[in-house]
Amino acid sequence: MHNGVMQPPSSRPLRASRWHQPAVRGIVYQVLAVGAVGLLAWFLISNTLANLHSRNIASGFGFLQGEAGFAIGESVIAYTPQDSVARAILVGLLNTLKIAAVGIVLSTILGTLVGIARLSKNVLVAKLAAAYVELVRNVPLLLQLFFWYALVTEHLPGPRQALNPLPGVFLSNRGMKIPTPVDHIALDFALAGLFIAIALWLLVANFARRRQAATGQRLPVLRVGIAMLIGLPVLGWAIGGAPLALDVPRLQGFNFTGGATLSPEFAALLAGLVFYTTAFTAEVVRAGIQSVSTGQWEAAGSIGLPRGLALRLVVLPQALRVIVPPMTSQFLNLTKNSSLAIAIGYPDLVSVVNTTMNQSGQAIESILIIMGAYLVVSLSISLAMNAYNRRIALTER
Structure with missing residues (x-):
């Protein structure tokens, strides 16, 4: 107020305080x-x-077009040392994806079983499951890989004294040899039948879920799916001529030829990753089941459901909402832990790229390839699991 007249508030303090705005x-x-x-x-x-x-060191990714010049012990696709470095790296990446895919499936199945066993009312089963989890989780994975590799390679005889548990199957320190069907068009028909069976199973499961939600009646989806998984490939094999010829392994010199081989390195890496990851997934499953209130068990029992059906139909579907997010981390851990394959000689991505790096001297580019490959694989797994998590999540109305 000046001379009895009210002055309007000045805007200068507002301008001066703009810096103090959080935005x-x-x-x-x-x-x-x-x-x-x-x-x-x-x-x-x-x-x-x-x-x-x-230091006159060339940079860039031009070395990928050069000849690899080294052999790879096992590969999903055809490969020779005369192929390019890029193809060699692709072989290593496919080997990593193979071990990761098989390991994720097996560790999920075993982890679910062990997690349920930890909650068993049978004291012996629960204690054995708990002992397994605590033992495996507290031993470094690298030591477990060494253990499995020594078990596979040092306690099995050589090829000439190979064990023959089944006709055409041989166990030795070179791996397990099994018969395989000869290359025939019937195999393509059988594979097509398998893909059709999987697609039909998914459609039947979706229809059964909708029907159960509408009428309360359940369809035997599991039995129908197993029947299709067996029946359609057999039907395709029969349409293709039903060939019975097999490529049976045979001893030639100091090793076997023919058939398919499960290498000791693959077996040791798979066993180590699966048994290690199973201990962690079991705890995830146990925590998910325990997150469901006991009232759900009591409600399922009140309508006459046995404990097994109550677990499968009532508890586990609700526990999935708690299980899926941490399970994603376990899948990612298994995939990244597969890089320890270099310690036991399995030709995964890290092993192959490390060989090319030693030959070409392109250390930075090689490391970038490894980082990029694992980044893409990990993000793909995360996207798939996040999509599934959104599908099963509760939605507000």
């Missing part, structure tokens, strides 16, 4: 952070390129 400060800090990261990246990249140039 403004947040934008400024973010710009500064991005700029700092960009400067750091520029410094590292320019410094690396300068060091490579001073």
